[in-house]
Amino acid sequence: MGKERIIVICPGRGTYTRETSGYLANFGAPAKNQIAFMDEQRKVAGLPALSELDSSPFKVKTHLAGEHASPLIYACSLSDFFSIDQEKYEIVAITGNSMGWYTALSLGGALTHENAYSLINTMGSMMKDGIIGGQIIYSIMDENWLVDKAEKEKVLTEIKKVGAHVSIYLGGYLVIGGDQSALDTLLKKLPSKDNYPFQLPLHAAFHTPLLESISRKAFGLLPKSIFQKPLVPLVDGRGHIWSPFSTETEELYNYTLGHQVTNAYDFSTSITVSMKEFCPDKLVLLGPGNSLGGAIGQIMINNNWLDINSKKAFSSRQKKDPYLISMGMKDQRELVC
Numbered sequence: 001m002g003k004e005r006i007i008v009i010c011p012g013r014g015t016y017t018r019e020t021s022g023y024l025a026n027f028g029a030p031a032k033n034q035i036a037f038m039d040e041q042r043k044v045a046g047l048p049a050l051s052e053l054d055s056s057p058f059k060v061k062t063h064l065a066g067e068h069a070s071p072l073i074y075a076c077s078l079s080d081f082f083s084i085d086q087e088k089y090e091i092v093a094i095t096g097n098s099m100g101w102y103t104a105l106s107l108g109g110a111l112t113h114e115n116a117y118s119l120i121n122t123m124g125s126m127m128k129d130g131i132i133g134g135q136i137i138y139s140i141m142d143e144n145w146l147v148d149k150a151e152k153e154k155v156l157t158e159i160k161k162v163g164a165h166v167s168i169y170l171g172g173y174l175v176i177g178g179d180q181s182a183l184d185t186l187l188k189k190l191p192s193k194d195n196y197p198f199q200l201p202l203h204a205a206f207h208t209p210l211l212e213s214i215s216r217k218a219f220g221l222l223p224k225s226i227f228q229k230p231l232v233p234l235v236d237g238r239g240h241i242w243s244p245f246s247t248e249t250e251e252l253y254n255y256t257l258g259h260q261v262t263n264a265y266d267f268s269t270s271i272t273v274s275m276k277e278f279c280p281d282k283l284v285l286l287g288p289g290n291s292l293g294g295a296i297g298q299i300m301i302n303n304n305w306l307d308i309n310s311k312k313a314f315s316s317r318q319k320k321d322p323y324l325i326s327m328g329m330k331d332q333r334e335l336v337c
Contacts (some may be wrong), residue, residue, distance in 0.1 A: 004281040006325075006336075007274045008081065009296065011287040012202065014099030015043045016063065016072045020288030020328065023064055023076050026053040030082035034038035034113050035075050041117065042071070042106040050075050053100030064202040070099055070124030071117065073287060080286040083337045092278045095235040097267045097292060098168060099123075099208060101260060110242070111254060114231075118257075126214050133179045133205025138190055140198040141172030144310040145298045155190065162186055165208040169266045171247045171298030207237075207265040217262040224253040224313065237265035239273035271299045282335055283324045290326040297324065 016023065024078065027049075028035055039049035048056075062068060077100070096104040106116030113120055114261055135154070142154045155174060158164060162185045164178030176186060176197075183199065190197050205211060227249040234242040242252060274280075285292055298316040300306070306323060308314050317323055325332045 003088060004091045005278070006102075006282045007085060007278055007280045008084075008091055008094045009271070009283060009285045010077050010094065010096030010100030010103035010107065011285065012096070012100045013064075013066075013069050013073060013203070015071060015287045015291050015328075016076060017289060017291075018058040018212060020056060021058040021063070023288045023328075024051060024072075024079065026285055028054070028057050028075065028079045029082065031075060031079040034078055037072055037114065038075065038117050041121070045121075045222055047162035048317070049152055051247050056066055057207050060201055065128065066124035066202075067121070067126065067204075068124075072100065072103075073107075074103050074106070074116070074120050076288055077286040078106070081107050083327070083333075084284065085337060089282075089284075089336060091232055092135060092280060092309075093233040093235055094240075095213045095270045096205055096238075096264050097270075097276050097295075101237060101265075102233050103233070103286075105227075105252075106240075106255065107232075108234045110228055110234065110249075111249070112228075115226040118226070119222060121215075123218060123261075126217060127204055131202065131204045132214070133177055133208070134175050134211045135167055135200045135203040135205060136183050136187060136197045137170075137173050137175050138186075139173055142299060144312070145172055145294075145301045145314070146310075147172055147298075147302050158186060162189075165205070165210075166237050166264045167205065167207045169264065169301070171269045171295030173295065174297075175200075177208040177210065179205070179210065180184075182337045195293045207261070207263060209262050211233070211261050211287070215258055218257040218261065222257065224250055225258075227253045233278070235268055235274045236260065236278075237267065239254050239266065241273065241277065246330070267295065268299050268302075271296060272303055275300075275303070275305055283334075285324060285326045287328055289328040293324060293326050300324075 094104045094108045105111045162182040163181040167174035167177035229247045327333045
């Protein structure tokens with residue numbers, strides 16, 4: 001019997017929460033050498049070790065700060081990736097959401113672990129002296145998890161009116177970035193439903209033009225020489241595929257520090273392209289919890305993938321034979337380890 005083909009999905013910020021703290025203590029052993037390297041680098045920089053953060057009581061202002069949150073999520077994802085039984089599963093492509101793109105670059109071989117940490121730490125620490133703008137999230141789907149196209153257009157119009165921007169296209173949600181006054185206006189104007197809209201704590205206006213200064217700084221701090229051709233196809237936040245043989249490393253560098261930082265991240269398209277181009281047997285979501293699981297299910301439903309066309313159909317499939325395996329869920333983790 002041949003190996004099952006899987007696409008690996010790397011989560012972004014916000015997946016390491018109060019409920020999932022202690023993840024490295026439970027599952028971090030496969031990446032202990034890499035975590036030790038990061039802890040040593042952090043010690044030199046006067047930052048707490050990841051193992052220390054992981055074992056300490058969860059505090060929003062500490063654990064969600066960029067200089068801590070990004071490396072924590074990277075370490076969790078790295079550990080999970082190393083736990084996948086590659087005797088049973090063939091990794092045919094890797095993608096990610098938002099900061100998960102940096103993790104994907106590492107897991108796919110486009111960055112060494114050391115250079116990936118340098119990139120993640122640099123980008124995560126850029127705004128520790130002051131966050132630029134913020135993000136809110138809003139639902140644009142119906143009870144079956146189908147995107148309401150008319151509502152989506154209305155919301156996009158409101159976003160444009162106030163001078164805000166779409167940060168992330170996230171299944172049945174829009175993550176919206178902008179300065180605080182624009183977000184405050186949207187929080188008042190957008191109709192309230194199912195607790196949406198709400199503001200994401202300690203999030204900047206990621207993937208919007210407000211971060212052009214951050215992009216310029218990144219180009220000045222990180223050399224293009226750290227990038228190399230990936231060993232596994234990578235699918236970025238536009239749905240573009242970076243293949244092992246055709247990738248131009250300078251283009252990958254320019255996309256990662258340029259376009260990816262200042263333009264909307266289309267996670268919906270990255271998952272859609274990944275499924276259609278690589279036709280995997282399973283999707284495997286790394287990292288703590290399952291916060292991206294709903295969005296991935298919504299993307300499947302809106303593509304009628306495997307004839308899954310409603311929330312009920314997705315839930316039924318997940319109970320019988322999960323197509324999406326979330327490693328942050330114990331019963332599903334056991335399927336791939």
